[in-house]
Amino acid sequence: MKRVLITAGASGIGRAMGEAFDRDGWQVWICDVDAGAVASVPGHWRANVVDVTDETSVAALFAEIASEWGGMDALCANAGVAGPTAAVEEIALKDWQACVAVNLEGAFLAAKYAAPMLKAAGRGALVVTSSTAGQYGYPYRAPYAAAKWAVIGLTKTLAMELGPFGVRANVICPGSVEGPRMEGVLAREAAAKGMTRDEVYAGYASGTAMGSFVEARDIGEMAVFLASDAARFVSGQVIAVDGFTVNPDPKV
Template sequence: MSGLLGAKVVITAGGGGIGAAMARAYAAQGAQVALCDIDKAGAEAVAADLPGALGLGTDVTDEPAMEAFWDRALDHLGGRVDVVCANAGIGGPVAPLAEIAMDDWRACLAVNLDGAFLACRRAAQVMGPQGSGVILLTSSTSGLFGVPTRSPYVAAKWGIIGLMKTLAMELGPMGVRVNALCPGAVDGPRMERVVAAEAQARGMTADAVRALYAEGTSMRSWVTAGEIADMAVFLSSDGAKHVSGQAIAVDGHTERMT
């Protein structure tokens, strides 16, 4: 992809899964990456494999911790940021709304939505005066549909879409593009935990739940973290220089949710 050699990239939740795949994909294009993750060891391990990368343990719901991460990242990247991937998220509780505890609701929204706000606020403060940049928020196909037993997660991921749309309007005149990635079911440990929770809540086997996810797509398949990262790289490149304000699904075309 053009335009990413020497780019400065910040990624939240970069210590595993989609975030780690993003970090590797950007580095493969010649970008320099600063990433954080609640899993400090994971963040450090991913960064250690990438040239000139920084990896820090950070709780994206903790405002002072996020400001400290941003300070370190900007110092490491020379004061400039070209791409920000607000990627942190958790699946949250799996249960009917009537059975969800307030603390569990708040915890899910805090990581998914508050974390995105804190990442994007500092990105806007840097990129606006800079007059350029790309912000990518990780939503989900759950940000496009309703999903029974997943109300906190769905509410947060729909909120991500609204945040993205508004930020695209605010920053577009300054030369900053903002989009949201909407992954479908992504192979990996995180979705395996979601599948296990849904299987228990529904009285089904994990294999049956996995099959339902695949059957809900036109392509009858799951996607990989690498495929999400490939789309992130494209959206950050000159090839997407007029793509902004979009919720872009990488999901094999979801027809219905489980």
């Protein structure tokens, strides 16, 4: 049975990834900083409370995985935070650093400790969660967009480094995903732009060819595909699951 670790896997996109891998017959191990959410995952999953920006905690998690599982077949480096919503001149350095720490450094640390396991196995996959903000930019979200652009560069580099060992690395760029996290983004952006929540929502939806937000399960299914043998020669790719963004900054 194949084994996957998913960071920030207790809720939202990460939880949907876990459920998709579970349906496909994988063993699932998740970590998350939210202890309450970790306690709510299915009982047959392995689960740890971990801050992905704390290298000591990340190293301990991978040591436990090596001891219990003897390795892994896939890593989904999914941890991320929205960061501040404000004009660049209004963003405090500490808020910039906190956003970059989770979105970029969290992915780096997960990859750092997963790589030796995957290289030793001579196969496997890294799936890193970026965002369409990492493809187009994102007004009033400079730290988030910068970090999500950076993880694309990180993942393409990992694809080059790990490819000779039979390990693939790809990026998923979710668009606007239905759920509590996006609702928070909508509320903050509405306040920053002097708009209503519904106006901001309509602007995002109208900026896609399919005129709709996506659901977390759509991201989960793509993660399973990229980790599977069906994608055995897919590496170094950036795949948007967004209904096709045709206008990344729609005006309403």
